[in-house]
Amino acid sequence: MKKELKNLIEQVEKKKKYLASIRQMQIASVHRFILYSLSKGQLVESHDIANNLNIDIGITTKHLQTLDEKDIIKFKEGKIKSAYPFATKPTRHEVKIANQNRTFALCAIDALGIPSMMRKDVLVTSSCPYCERSITIEFKGEKITTKPNNSIVWQPTKKIEGKVADDLCPHIDFFCNTKHAGSWQEKVGYEGISLSLEESIEIGKFIFGGFLKE
Numbered sequence: 001m002k003k004e005l006k007n008l009i010e011q012v013e014k015k016k017k018y019l020a021s022i023r024q025m026q027i028a029s030v031h032r033f034i035l036y037s038l039s040k041g042q043l044v045e046s047h048d049i050a051n052n053l054n055i056d057i058g059i060t061t062k063h064l065q066t067l068d069e070k071d072i073i074k075f076k077e078g079k080i081k082s083a084y085p086f087a088t089k090p091t092r093h094e095v096k097i098a099n100q101n102r103t104f105a106l107c108a109i110d111a112l113g114i115p116s117m118m119r120k121d122v123l124v125t126s127s128c129p130y131c132e133r134s135i136t137i138e139f140k141g142e143k144i145t146t147k148p149n150n151s152i153v154w155q156p157t158k159k160i161e162g163k164v165a166d167d168l169c170p171h172i173d174f175f176c177n178t179k180h181a182g183s184w185q186e187k188v189g190y191e192g193i194s195l196s197l198e199e200s201i202e203i204g205k206f207i208f209g210g211f212l213k214e
């Protein structure tokens with residue numbers, strides 16, 4: 001993978017290691033419950049988790065706080081705000097998994113990781129921040145169709161100080177071509193890297209491929 005992504009990859013490795021270490025524990029079932037709910041576009045609160053998994057609400061809250069500390073979810077003021085790769089509010093990246101309700105991804109890379117995580121057909125509908133042209137990526141079986149077909153992903157290469165969801169995700173977008181990504185980079189004024197769709201899908205798979213493993 002590109003050396004500019006070293007910082008991001010390090011963050012991802014840390015999260016994957018943590019998730020592997022909790023796989024057999026109750027906290028992992030809380031994490032999975034959140035992901036399955038958000039994948040269907042269903043918002044989820046602490047009491048839903050406590051009721052559905054039959055876990056004491058106090059313990060549920062502790063699990064959510066721990067997942068937040070590890071930057072696996074964002075849990076603030078008693079509410080689940082996001083859980084990689086899903087947002088709980090509309091973003092530029094709408095995702096439809098099989099024939100379920102629409103949901104939203106935190107960033108372009110997260111959207112592209114969802115097919116490997118859910119192992120289902122996925123339609124991603126986004127747009128180029130520079131010209132607002134619609135961009136779609138359809139995963140159907142082994143086939144991936146991108147429109148327009150020279151769309152790319154651009155992301156800043158700045159060092160991640162806080163949480164990826166706050167610091168980096170809002171800036172990782174699809175662009176309808178390299179030129180628009182370049183113009184965007186000039187406009188926002190920070191260094192970034194353009195990734196082909198193939199590279200971005202590989203990164204998405206690397207991050208989210210094992211997220212729902214039991």
Ligand SMILES: [Zn+2]
Nearest residue numbers: 128131176180
């Ligand atoms: Zn464009």
